[in-house]
Amino acid sequence: MKILILGGSKFLGRAYVLEALARGYEVTTFNRGVSRADQPGVEAVHGDRTSQADLEKLVAGRRWDAVVDTSGQQPHDVARAAGLLRDHADHYTFISSIHAFSDWPAAPVDESSPTHPCPADTPPDQPPGNPLKAGCERALLTEFGARSLLLNCGLLIGPHEPVGRLPWWLERIAAGGRVLAPGNPDRPMQLIDARDFAAFGLDLLERGETGRYITTGPAGRDTYGDFLGHCIRATGSDAELVWTDDNTLLAADVGPWVELPLWTPDLPDWHGTWQADSSRALAAGLNSRPLAETVRDTWAWLQETGPGEESWAQGDLPLGIAREKERKILDQAR
Template sequence: MDILVLGGTRFLGRFIVEYALEKGHSVTLFNRGNNTDIFPDLEQLIGDRNGELEVLQGRAWDAVIDTSGFIPKQLETSGRVLKDVNHYTFISTCSVYQNNADPGIDEGGDVLTLSEEKLAEITNSEDKAQLGQFYGHLKAMSEKTIEKELPGKVLTIRPGLIVGPFDYTDRFAYWVNRVAKGGEVLAPGRPERPIQFIDVRDLAKWTVELVERKVTGTFNALGPDYELPMKEYLEASKKVSNSDATFTWVPEKFLLDNEVGPWGEMPLWVPEDFPLVEGERPWRGFMAFSNKKAVVEGLTFTPITETVQAVLEWEKTREPSEQKLAGMKPEREVELLKLFKETK
């Protein structure tokens, strides 16, 4: 197949490209030209999702895999320029769902919406923080936009947290690194609290296989295929790194009383018993979405220990001075552990 990848050089895209090439497909990249050295032998078309699409005019591909779009206008213009494509894959997110409170939400769950006025305000704003705040809303509306432009041709994949080598968010890597360092580790909430994520290599492989079979429709893409406790993940990290780490499980109330930030400062933690937003229910479903439809369609999961090992190996290639985007600072962890013991 001739495949056009919109993006393709940073994280998920690079693994999609690698797997597609392994399967013998021809791949063309379209991006802003920031990482042209990653696939130097591929045709790389330089442009911008926000209007500079001229290089795509008059070209034909069997399939498009869109890893980068999240503003509806981007999907509208891409769909029109690429209207003759046979199959269009849009990588969306589980953040599109309105309901984060109830575990087991499947692809039929209601998604977020925006008024036309609010959408115009957000997309015309130069405030990147606002774009992040409405990320799920924009992805949900982008799904509807590309389906409208290319009816019956769209595969929409809604991943949860994507993890693995080259994961620049540092959410998964924080725990792998912290446990590898050993010592007393501050662990959030209760040990049996369930978590979900998807290895980037599993997601890339499955995406290409769906494209090959021209599968359409919407799928949640996250794992594993059983309820994974946070404790099991941390113990797997300890085993792989052969560390002497011990885990002190600190109640949610203590963390919130001491203004520990969920998800960012304390990755993979969202309170079970306390709402993130006043007036809402706690987000018990945020890492408990249904993946049954994807599993039936062939999604498989790498063992956790192998994912941890891959991240550890990749971490060795990073510069020590590189700024981490998530995780608790060591001195803050020591301070909180000391305070917790004093107040028990």
Template sequence: MSTSRRDLFRLGAFAAAATVLPAFAAAPAPAVPRAARPLRILILGGTGFTGPFQVAYALARGHRVTLFNRGSRPSPEWPGEVEQLHGDRNTGDLAALEGREWDVCIDNPTTLPFWVRDAGRVLAGRVGHYLFISTISVYADGSRPGIDEDAPLAQYRGADAMAETQESLRADVGNLYGPLKARSEAEARHQFGERVTIVRPGYIVGPRDETDRFTYWPKRIAEGGEVLVPGDGRDPVQMIDGRDLGEWMIRLAEAGTTGTFNAVGPDYRLSTDAMVHGIHAVTGGPVRFTHVPAAFLAEQGVRFGADLPVWFPQEHEFGGYGQVSNARALAAGLSFRPFATTVADLLAWYRGLPSERQAELRAGMPREREAELLRAWHARAG
């Protein structure tokens, strides 16, 4: 399949960026300017994927940071003083937050409405601004291109959303995840009123991504050989670097920005072809991309979004997830580092993991399965 003129322009930009990446990586990071006014920021979570990026950026901007979590994960070496409070939202243990006040609360890990309810009972009236990380999975219709923030939300069909637990969510995640996030958003507004910001990311990628969903593609392309590319290469894909998301959350807090925003990127239409060729511009090496139609993959039992992560064909029930509108977020200052930078930094981080962790890729298909599908497709196509 021929690559579009627009994609060729983007691929050229990726290749150019890749040529300067080693020098870029070796150079000191640009200084982060101090915020006009220091804030007292409470981060619920803070040691997972995006939280450490929020912490580092907030400290660089001159803010005071407090973390509240179970303390089950080791904290990174913070580039400044961070207050650590412990508790457990599963059991309602929020005693460490009682009687305290903050300018801002950022809620990172919540998937259950009762977590927001309990936080509101302790913090309402004691934080000036509440920012909640939700998901584009809250939308009722994931097939519609151009989903914006006003689209209908998934409805909870159970008996009592407040009675749902992590165990019940894990048992029926496909049916509960989006609706419970939507109910959590509603509870945030109920508890904290107008001073609420809802941020709905899609795929979050880059260093610290333990899901390996996007990582599958740079790792596979870096290995070289014949790579299966799903569809005709024109299907759109969207993602956001966890650093771009985390840093933007701090800027939203500084500006006191409220409302609801789709946090997806990039700020142009990224096709599947542009994604894989853009990755190859960073990884280099001999590689051959073979397009395999979505209909054939479906016949072979391939799970879209799992065996071939990040991607859905446009006609799929989740085909709209690659075409979500980010216009409102862009107007509110969301920005993106170059795609090539995300790929290079992700690979550097991943290759620094223990070898046994690298051997257990958590998303995508094994090489043997990919080779089997390619053989079957070549036999069919003649």
């Protein structure tokens, strides 16, 4: 197969590229060429997807069996790319997000759940926001039609994760000592390795599947206690987890999700976070490797490459609780 990957140098795009090359595909990547190196073996075309001229240069004289769009964030940009690629590819996979669903994370969602009412013709250069992914979906369907595949990804982890939720926890636990562990250790989580996501996405692409799949790990398989326990074992740390209830953390003004990464307190706004229905994807062959394997591989990557020059962050928000604030809460708990 000949495949075009919009993106292809970071995390999920990188996972798609490596899996596609391993399957013997001819892979073209299209990105700006500024954030990460292109993978050996691809035809690397550099350009900006917001530029009409760059996109026209990309498609000139080329045709692919399929497109995988891992970088679409603005409906306007997705519409432009899909419109140009309509006559140059047979199939288009768009990597959307579970954030596209208007009820999430307050309530469980499935493929039939409503999405945010963001229109396909949303003007360009909107400030980042969850509704934009729903607009991107509508833009693709408007321009590319029934040959489209939408994958609503859940929480992606694994080696090369740029946000750093799992890496932050690995580094904190590797430092040892008493570690502030949030909430209930039996609280379920729902995580998926980016490599498993990419493999499943290419399986669907090979079969010509269309429509929508919520693509995340099986609900209820892993818990927060499992997650942090795997971090201790992977790092060989002497860390002591001090499980601290939600109310204590909220009273101490600890920010859910970001300040203690992936912590979701037992509040109505968070009830559906780890309850997305991925049964359709599982029935279609989604394989989710053991969480322990992903944690081990991510720690091995961190040991090999180091944390890099930038701090872990979700958008403009730095990840992780300050050590002084953590010590104060731990001392009070003692």
